[in-house]
Amino acid sequence: MPIATNGTHIGSPVKTQTPVQEDDDDSRRELERPVDVKEDMRQMGQRQRVTMILNSSEFRDELDAIITDALKHGPHPASLISLQQISELLLPHTSRWTTVSSLSRAGGSVIVPINDIRGVDSTTYSKSERLLRCKLASLYRLIDLFGWSQGIYNHITARVNQEQEHFLINPFGMMYHEVTGSSLVKVDVAGNIVDPGSTTYGINRAGYTLHSAIHKARPDIKCIVHLHTPAVAAVSAMKCGLLPLSQDALFCGKISYHDYRGISIEDDVKKLLVEDLGPINKVMILRNHGFVACGETIEEAWKYAFNVINACEVQVRAAPIGLDQLYLPSSEQQKRIADVLQGNINEASDDKKWKIGELEYECLMRILDNAGFRTGYVYRQPLIRTIDKSATFKDVEVPPAASSATSFVDAGQTQTEP
Known part of the structure; x- marks a missing residue:
């Protein structure tokens, strides 16, 4: 009979090992223990x-x-x-x-609350300034979450009041995800610090130059967003500028352009900035640099910035096929589409008047609050419909007319009777 190398006979039945019985009391109790225990x-x-x-x-x-x-x-x-x-x-x-x-x-392992104005700070600022600080800090967080920030650089400013010409800006040295309502620095139009906020940082005076020049010349502008994302920087270097390729580009309306002159705080540069922006336009492309989005409210400035960045993304993706292969609507079509977009933005189905960007901004604030950011934002439109419990409701508000299933037959018989 053949013999295997290990000494066993080939073809002989293999002895299988029988499982060892679990006789241990602890093991049996472990198996019988309920799942919740x-x-x-x-x-x-x-x-x-x-x-x-x-x-x-x-x-x-x-x-x-x-x-x-x-x-x-x-x-x-x-x-x-x-x-x-x-x-x-x-x-x-x-x-x-x-x-x-x-x-x-959104968020990492911990979220720093946006509305951190507590204690003595709550009495230092007026109610309108507290709300403005929280809203502006929320915009810094949004830009960071969308991936548009670049370290401690780029700035967003908001006008506190029209009388004293005070403005809020981020402290130079803090990342966008660190900015809170109390950390914002209040400065005057010349860049002098009026209120340092809750940090020990100052401001970027060279970066504030652009903001102060526009704020001083355009009192209608309450908020300025200055960013330079890669897509916007690429479009700013194109001789054609931002093309009307998408609805995002058409929404921005007429766009101004300012040639790059480096980082300067000279008065002649401020004058050129104001002249290039003009008295009406709210979006300006800074050649080889980035862009500026302005608004009468923080929400409007956010909306313009959002559309500019999306429009530049579309153009950068479409540019490789050749600019001569791109379809551009006529000037009449551009104006008509822009008017429609601007008009539809301001009205909702509930007939409530919304300014540009307010409806979208409120949605984003709701997302941040649900994620634990504690924005301190005051909502205009409650998300859940509520019923006025003070009013009395009856089972039947409008009583139906008296009728029966045979009303039509009865009526016909009545008419035919002599």
Whole structure:
């Protein structure tokens, strides 16, 4: 009979091992334990690990170092930053940067609230300024979440009041996702700091030059957004400028252009900026640089910035086929389409008048609030319809007319009777 190399006979039946019976009492109890009890025990194990971390001397030392370092830097949103650092020690790390498609799930491991005006600060500012600070800080967060910010550079300014010519701007040294309502710096038209906010940072005076020149010459403008995303910078370098290829481009209306002259704060540069923008236009392309979007409200400036960036994205994607292959609507068509777009923006189906960008901005604020940003935004339109409980309702508001199933037959018989 053939013999295998391991010494067993080929063809002989193979002996299978029978499973060992679980006679251990602990194993049997584990198998018979209910699912909810197992889940409770699993959570107890997780809490034990958290307790071990909190009782760790290394963790306490690192926490003390964070708090001590925060206290040394004086008045600062230190509590929020310390909270962020502490949570990053305990929570799983996730990316802070999000794309437009994931805006509804915005945020990283911790979210710094936008409306952080509390205590003494709440009495320092008027109600209108508190709301303006929160709304402007929310715009900084939106631009960061859409991926349009570039570190600590680029700026958005908002006019606080018309009488004193005071403006709000981000502190130079903070990222866009760090900007809060209390951290914004209040300056006058010359760039002198009126209120430093809750941080120790100043402002970018060279960057503020563009804003101050426009604010001074155009009192109708309340907010200015200055950005230079890659797509906009690419279009700004094209001799053709921004073409009317899409509805986003047509919405912007007539666009101004300003030739690049470097970063300068000279008076002649300010004069050229104002002349190039003109008395009516609200969008200006800065050659080889970026763009400026202006608005009578923060919402309007946001809307123009949103459309400019989208229009430039379309043009950059369409440019490789050749500009001579692109279809451009006529001047009459452009004006007619722009008028329709501008008109439809201001009215909703509920007949409530909305200014440009307000309806979209309110939707975005709702997304941020649902994500935990605490914007402090005051909504004009409640999301859920409510019923006035003070009014009395009857079972039948308008009583139906008396009728029966045979009313038509009865009427016919009545007419035929002599």
